Amino acid sequence: MRLLRRTGQGVSKGLLITNVRLVDGHSDFRGDLYIEDGLISAVGRGLRIPDADVLPGGGRTLLPAFVDLHAHFRDPGYPEKEDIESGSAAAVHGGYTAVAVMANTNPVCDRPEIATYMQEKAARAGLIELYPLGTITRGIAGEELSNMDGLAPHIWAFSDDGRGVERPNVALLAFRRAAALGRPIAEHSEYRGIDDPALAEEVMVNRDLLLARRTGCALHVEHVSSVGSVELISAAKRDGVPVTCEVTPHHLCLEPGYIVNPPLVPREVRERLLAALASGVIDAVATDHAPHTAADKEKGAPGISGIETAFPLLHSRLVRTGQLDLQSLVRAMAARPARILGLNKGSLEPGRDGDVVLIEEDEEFTVTEDWLLSRGKNTPLIGQRLRGRVWATVRRGQVVHLDGKTFGRDFDDHRSIV
Ligand SMILES: [Zn+2]
Known part of the structure; x- marks a missing residue:
């Protein structure tokens, strides 16, 4: 044809x-x-x-094509879940041409060779632009810092996604080093010792906002899921703290039930997250695309394979129902994540990338x-x-x-x- x-x-x-x-x-x-x-x-x-x-x-x-700040392509290490070719194909099927991929691969991306492996493989596949994150700590163990200086030229941000950095002094050292290197810290905000999920998130968001304020390091809060976090981030933005944040399509649209980290939230919380997205307190929609095999999912692995359904889900549940206008959704899926990644994408003005x-x-x-x-x-x-x-x-x-x-x-x- x-x-x-x-x-x-x-x-x-x-x-x-x-x-x-x-x-x-x-x-x-x-x-x-x-x-x-x-x-x-x-x-x-x-x-x-x-x-x-x-x-x-x-x-x-x-x-404008979409830009994803948060996806798991499982490569190297877990080709039965996803690899860079299949992840790239899923991304363009979902309308994404630039994707930031998380570092919890096997081996984890705690040194520059892993980041360059990812980028070279994505370039060979020829579908998307791939932006790796590097880990904050060696092996995502939360104990000692990764090779942050070596990683910095190859990555857009540091993240131990899957886990938050719990030890306060490790976090402080990481924020100082990242500030010196001019890279954000992207935090999976969750204290595992606290069994109220909203509070577990807010305690870490609160600490990280203080560290960002004191060190000048840019903070990106991943998958915000609590009203308290939104309030803390909103106040910090008013004070000029260098903070950005994201929300996932599933935390905006889906009823609790399916296993995801952080857990899905009830309608009243979803409505507040949506209001924060529309007002710009929440900067971006990020998919947290987390592919698993059926066997791993049955064993309780958290996450949703979501990069292909992100736009249709948000369009069907929020735009068509009149809760969010299409232009606001485009800002959240294209213009603002592109600005956070420093890309010449996200709008239809002449001179922008033809994505x-x-x-x-x-x-x-x-x-x-x-x-x-x-x-x-x-x-x-x-x-x-x-x-x-x-x-x-x-x-x-x-x-x-x-x-x-x-x-x-x-x-x-x-x-x-x-
Ligand atoms: Zn996470």
Whole structure:
């Protein structure tokens, strides 16, 4: 099936996407978008570009591609759960072109060679840009600092995700070192000794905000799940403390029941988290994509394989029900995480990276195990009907996913589908 066509006879200059509704954080209109040399070059109505590949948008909605601050690709170490190829395919299927991956692999990413292995493998797969995190402590044991100086040039932040750094003096040393290296600390805020989950989170958020305030180190709070944390972060932001934070799609949308860390929360808490996301106190949606085998999940492994369902879930449950407007969701999934990672992505202005997605807003589809490209089929959404499927994903002007098929290096480039 020919999905792209070519205008003129010359060598293609770029990709023209026609007849779409273009939505980003500050605009919403119908028209076309043209990407040349990997960058958005023009937006407008009735664009005419000689010698361009044309992707007819068919009236679909075009958004900036999503940026994920928090995913587990399980590579190196757990290919039965996921690896960088399958994780990359799942990411572009979900509309993500840039993904920050956590360090709790095997071996853990506590030295530069592991980070470069991840990035080289992602580059070979050719689908996404991958941004590793490095561990705060050696072996994620919480005892002594990792090779933070060696890791710093290869990573965007330090995190022991899966565990919080419990020892106060280890945390203090880490914040000081990270501040000197100009990298954030991304904290999995949970004191395991406290069996009230909200309080276990708030105690660590409170300590870390104090450490950020005293050391000047940027703090990123992962998967915020309590109203108390939101209040602490909001007050710290008003005081100018360098703090950002994220919330997951499942903490915004799903009823308690499925096993996740931190645990899913009741409706009143979800409503407060949503209000904080809409107001910008919570900066970003991050998936915490956590693929597991069926056997591991049965044994109680926490987490949801969620990078492919993030947008459809949020669109179906929050945007279509009028609780969140589409532009706010785009800011939370694209513009703000891109700013946190320091990327030239997240909006449709000319000059930004040519990373966009085309969404089918109205057609219903069913989430099935086969539909998921991730090896992790662990999601409570199997069998559910959602709207907001990502039909196409474009990275720097290359179609990397179209209608459930991915086009990475192995598939030559997107011209193989011309
Ligand atoms: Zn975590």
